[in-house]
Amino acid sequence: MDDLKSKKILIVDDEPEIRNMIDRFLRKEGFTRIYQASNCAEALELCSSAKPDIAILDVMLPDGDGFNLLTSLRQKSDMPVLFLTARGEDEDRLLGLGLGADDYMVKPFLPRELILRLTAILRRVYLPPRQEQRPAFQLGERIIDLESGVVRNGDTEHPLTAKEIALLNKLYENRNRIVTSDALCQAAWNDDYYSYENTLMVHIRRIREKIEDQPSDPQYLLTVRGLGYKLMIKEAN
Amino acid sequence: MDDLKSKKILIVDDEPEIRNMIDRFLRKEGFTRIYQASNCAEALELCSSAKPDIAILDVMLPDGDGFNLLTSLRQKSDMPVLFLTARGEDEDRLLGLGLGADDYMVKPFLPRELILRLTAILRRVYLPPRQEQRPAFQLGERIIDLESGVVRNGDTEHPLTAKEIALLNKLYENRNRIVTSDALCQAAWNDDYYSYENTLMVHIRRIREKIEDQPSDPQYLLTVRGLGYKLMIKEAN
DNA sequence: AAGAACCTTACGCCAACCTTAAATCGGATG
DNA sequence: CATCCGATTTAAGGTTGGCGTAAGGTTCTT
Numbered sequence: 001m002d003d004l005k006s007k008k009i010l011i012v013d014d015e016p017e018i019r020n021m022i023d024r025f026l027r028k029e030g031f032t033r034i035y036q037a038s039n040c041a042e043a044l045e046l047c048s049s050a051k052p053d054i055a056i057l058d059v060m061l062p063d064g065d066g067f068n069l070l071t072s073l074r075q076k077s078d079m080p081v082l083f084l085t086a087r088g089e090d091e092d093r094l095l096g097l098g099l100g101a102d103d104y105m106v107k108p109f110l111p112r113e114l115i116l117r118l119t120a121i122l123r124r125v126y127l128p129p130r131q132e133q134r135p136a137f138q139l140g141e142r143i144i145d146l147e148s149g150v151v152r153n154g155d156t157e158h159p160l161t162a163k164e165i166a167l168l169n170k171l172y173e174n175r176n177r178i179v180t181s182d183a184l185c186q187a188a189w190n191d192d193y194y195s196y197e198n199t200l201m202v203h204i205r206r207i208r209e210k211i212e213d214q215p216s217d218p219q220y221l222l223t224v225r226g227l228g229y230k231l232m233i234k235e236a237n
Numbered sequence: 238m239d240d241l242k243s244k245k246i247l248i249v250d251d252e253p254e255i256r257n258m259i260d261r262f263l264r265k266e267g268f269t270r271i272y273q274a275s276n277c278a279e280a281l282e283l284c285s286s287a288k289p290d291i292a293i294l295d296v297m298l299p300d301g302d303g304f305n306l307l308t309s310l311r312q313k314s315d316m317p318v319l320f321l322t323a324r325g326e327d328e329d330r331l332l333g334l335g336l337g338a339d340d341y342m343v344k345p346f347l348p349r350e351l352i353l354r355l356t357a358i359l360r361r362v363y364l365p366p367r368q369e370q371r372p373a374f375q376l377g378e379r380i381i382d383l384e385s386g387v388v389r390n391g392d393t394e395h396p397l398t399a400k401e402i403a404l405l406n407k408l409y410e411n412r413n414r415i416v417t418s419d420a421l422c423q424a425a426w427n428d429d430y431y432s433y434e435n436t437l438m439v440h441i442r443r444i445r446e447k448i449e450d451q452p453s454d455p456q457y458l459l460t461v462r463g464l465g466y467k468l469m470i471k472e473a474n
Numbered sequence: 475a476a477g478a479a480c481c482t483t484a485c486g487c488c489a490a491c492c493t494t495a496a497a498t499c500g501g502a503t504g
Numbered sequence: 505c506a507t508c509c510g511a512t513t514t515a516a517g518g519t520t521g522g523c524g525t526a527a528g529g530t531t532c533t534t
Binding site for chain 2: 521522523524525526531532533
């Protein structure tokens with residue numbers, strides 16, 4: 001489920017043959033969750049409903065060009081985008097890349113290259129660096145070491161589970177800021193999370209048991225009713 | 238320091254003119270920490286000493302080709318790599334991308350496109366996903382921090398509720414301007430609001446209790462009779 | 475002076491949240 | 505492939521704080 005092949009791909013092109021060709025090649029490579037749109041309106045619709053992980057965007061579309069579409073998309077998300085165009089003009093390429101496209105290919109293209117470039121982007125965006133070092137920080141008496149996954153309190157150590165580390169990491173990244181429950185779920189689970197968010201509560205509770213003096217009256221990991229949670233840390237420096 | 242321009246860039250090419258040209262363009266764009274190598278050995282050396290954030294790699298090098306270099310690099314780190322080549326053969330591009338290069342450009346190239354593609358990769362790798370951030374601002378002695386959802390007054394902190402944050406956010410967006418009660422309701426309740434707007438008054442009152450010195454004689458969150466409310470802020474800058 | 479618009483306070487409800495325990499999953503082990 | 509064990513999820517009942525309501529007061533407007 002953490003695999004790149006499970007990522008959702010949106011193809012936007014007004015020519016059905018092109019869409020189907022790309023689709024076919026993607027499926028041959030093992031991708032399965034593929035969406036197609038033939039114009040800007042459809043694309044925007046699909047983006048908010050299916051929430052694809054990456055989009056392959058043709059520049060020429062019946063109801064507006066891909067640049068405008070990209071601009072609209074970037075308003076609400078930073079989903080990666082690979083541009084596709086029949087025109088190979090320099091200006092077009094520069095414009096697309098300048099608007100925040102991640103790559104740009106000129107038709108006709110090698111299907112295999114498209115896959116490779118697509119994979120390169122997906123890899124960068126969704127496969128976080130292997131030995132990404134996680135932070136360690138202090139909460140009162142306790143030291144929360146996410147790198148080694150333990151909570152030290154004097155001479156005793158309590159281990160943290162994978163989910164707890166993921167959640168604490170997200171919370172620490174946004175320390176002293178409200179983190180929505182949604183964002184937390186997204187950080188600890190992969191994109192589509194349909195379970196009760198009661199699950200999140202239980203995990204929060206377990207974390208509190210390890211980092212708080214009185215889990216029922218937390219002073220670090222606080223609830224913000226209706227929004228989410230926040231990890232409050234007063235830094236020494 | 239979190240800026241993309243501060244990232245370290247390694248240029249590996251055996252032709253000094255090319256290296257210097259790229260260097261020049263990078264500096265014109267604001268990049269400063271640029272390293273140059275003319276062969277594989279130098280490149281490997283620089284990678285372990287300077288630890289660049291990204292590499293621009295020529296395929297043809299005097300002591301081995303860039304593909305081998307990439308393979309060696311990938312053993313120990315997953316530093317992003319942009320390939321550069323005089324040969325435009327399909328096989329080369331596919332090989333480079335297949336080995337895990339992040340992008341591939343064929344000489345001669347537009348310098349500006351190189352910069353854009355480089356930036357696109359850096360952005361993906363090093364720019365943390367943006368999350369909508371709410372403002373923090375000052376009102377007399379108090380600091381209203383909507384991001385962490387608190388009002389700070391000296392060393393004491395008063396938490397804000399979800400509704401209060403939503404309302405203050407809308408008010409701050411239109412600071413020093415009148416915001417109609419209707420607009421406020423729409424901001425805090427998602428369009429389905431059919432209650433008495435007395436409810437709004439109560440919330441305004443509660444906000445005033447947290448941000449005003451004398452809630453009954455407000456000096457920041459003012460009533461505009463018949464229209465709505467406005468948040469008056471004298472900005473320092 | 476009277477009506478309209480807004481303020482102020484207090485109270486009760488219920489959705490959001492907490493808590494605990496039991497069920498289920500999944501990797502490791504023999 | 506059966507068993508174990510810790511991690512995670514589900515479920516169910518309890519708790520509470522934010523929010524809406526209402527009722528009475530105050531200020532503004534004409």
